[in-house]
Amino acid sequence: MPTAESFHVSMVGWKLIEPVDGQIVWVNEGVPDVRIQRYGRFPPTDLPPDYPNIESHRAMFERMMNQSQGAVISVDFLKVKGIEAFQTIFKFHMPENSLGMRYLGSVMFPFMNCFCGFTFQCDEYGTTGTREALSYMVESRLNPQPPEAPPPPVQVSSMEGFFDKIRNAPVRRLPSDDEQYDSLVPTHPLTRTRRYLKELVETIEFDDEVRSTAPYRGINNR
Secondary structure, eight states: OOOGGGEEOOOTTEEEOOOBTTBEEEEESSSSOEEEEEEESSOOSSSOTTTTOHHHHHHHHHHHHHHTTEEEEEEEEEEETTEEEEEEEEEEEOSSSOSOEEEEEEEEEEBSSOEEEEEEEEEOOSSOSHHHHHHHHHHHHHSOOOOOOOOOOOOOSSHHHHHHHHHHSOOOOOGGGSGGGGGGOTTSHHHHHHHHHHHHHHHOEEOHHHHTSOBOOOGGGO
């Protein structure tokens, strides 16, 4: 059976810290981003019974995000150097008193007798809204539309009340979340999340135990 050490990832740019609750955690050396490795000596217990049906998989994560006040950016199935995996990107409001967003990007390798996953957490600090503004400008130039009537004014008693409305607004997937805008904002947390996922998929190496382990199949597909 594979172990957590059977999955080899690049350490370039990452500083290993002490394991936390059985998880292996790294901190990025340039920005306060986090990489977490999770491993279990048992099959995944929270995947759809018809896994790997992509539609059921996406629907499951949509339900999960609705319940946790987040939004799905993407859900994809991958083959990473011959090993089956799936990749997800979610976004949430920052839990602190902030207007920024938190992005979680994961690559999971599920097997019939174990699983291993890597998650990147990238938070939005400083000025917010730059990505959304740039994507709006690009879209307005490419697809000009007649001007719309302005929305009704928002009634608030203070600026703090205004910021509370923003922080408590439902999280949605926006056009600005599309990958095509990553090049315009290379330091944005969503751009960083996608870059980390791409680097992991391209550089990870597997021991023979991983390659000889059966990929996970839902109970309906066994």
